[in-house]
Amino acid sequence: MTIIIEEGDLTKISCDAIVNPANSYGYMGGGVAGAIKRVGGNEIEKEAISKSPIDVGKAVATTSGSLPCRFVIHAPTMKRPAMRIDVENVKLATKAALDKGIKLNIKSIAIPGMGTGVGGVPVEKAAEAITKLAKQFEDRFEKIILIDRNQDMIESFKKFL
Numbered sequence: 121m122t123i124i125i126e127e128g129d130l131t132k133i134s135c136d137a138i139v140n141p142a143n144s145y146g147y148m149g150g151g152v153a154g155a156i157k158r159v160g161g162n163e164i165e166k167e168a169i170s171k172s173p174i175d176v177g178k179a180v181a182t183t184s185g186s187l188p189c190r191f192v193i194h195a196p197t198m199k200r201p202a203m204r205i206d207v208e209n210v211k212l213a214t215k216a217a218l219d220k221g222i223k224l225n226i227k228s229i230a231i232p233g234m235g236t237g238v239g240g241v242p243v244e245k246a247a248e249a250i251t252k253l254a255k256q257f258e259d260r261f262e263k264i265i266l267i268d269r270n271q272d273m274i275e276s277f278k279k280f281l
Contacts, residue, residue: 123254125277126267131159133267134188136226137181139217141210141234142194143201146172150202151237156192161185168194176209179216181224191224193217197235207245210235214250218257218264228263233273247276255281 130138130152140153146168148157157165167182171194174180179195195217197209213234221229231250235241254264266277 122263123258123281124263124265125274125281126265127269127271127274128267129269130230130232130267131155131187133230133265135228135230135265136189137191137193137221137224138187138189138230139232140192140194141213141232142168142174142196144173144175144196144199145169146174146194147201152232160187164192177212177216179220181220193220197239202238205235205239205241207241207249210241210246211249211253214253218253222260227261228265229261230265230267233268233270236273243272244276247273248280251277251280
């Protein structure tokens with residue numbers, strides 16, 4: 121098993137599943153969720169909404185539309201869109217996403233920096249939480265890809281890996 125850190129676009133990565141740091145209602149308006157919807161298609165959001173509410177600490181999988189992955193795993197970091205959160209929500213969402221990946225029997229999963237946009241979690245705290253959980257799950261996947269477009273997030277992933 122390998123944990124890979126990659127600077128890049130989550131919507132372009134080829135793997136079994138990508139993680140959407142969602143809200144409990146499944147709305148995909150801005151940030152990572154908005155990018156996933158723009159590239160993958162509205163059907164991803166429609167399916168996520170149909171499976172809501174999704175509690176923080178839980179995750180659901182949907183179709184991936186036109187994305188180069190099989191699933192989008194929606195793991196809420198916040199109840200309502202654009203809420204401020206703390207790092208505990210990042211931990212709960214990351215664990216829920218990894219647990220869902222195991223249930224889906226997937227081999228590769230891509231996780232972006234979560235909670236650092238409108239959620240307001242400091243990049244270093246989010247990176248530490250995500251990498252710590254990735255290490256705990258690394259023997260359950262062939263590949264865990266920690267991916268982000270933000271150079272600070274990439275450097276923080278590297279620091280804690």
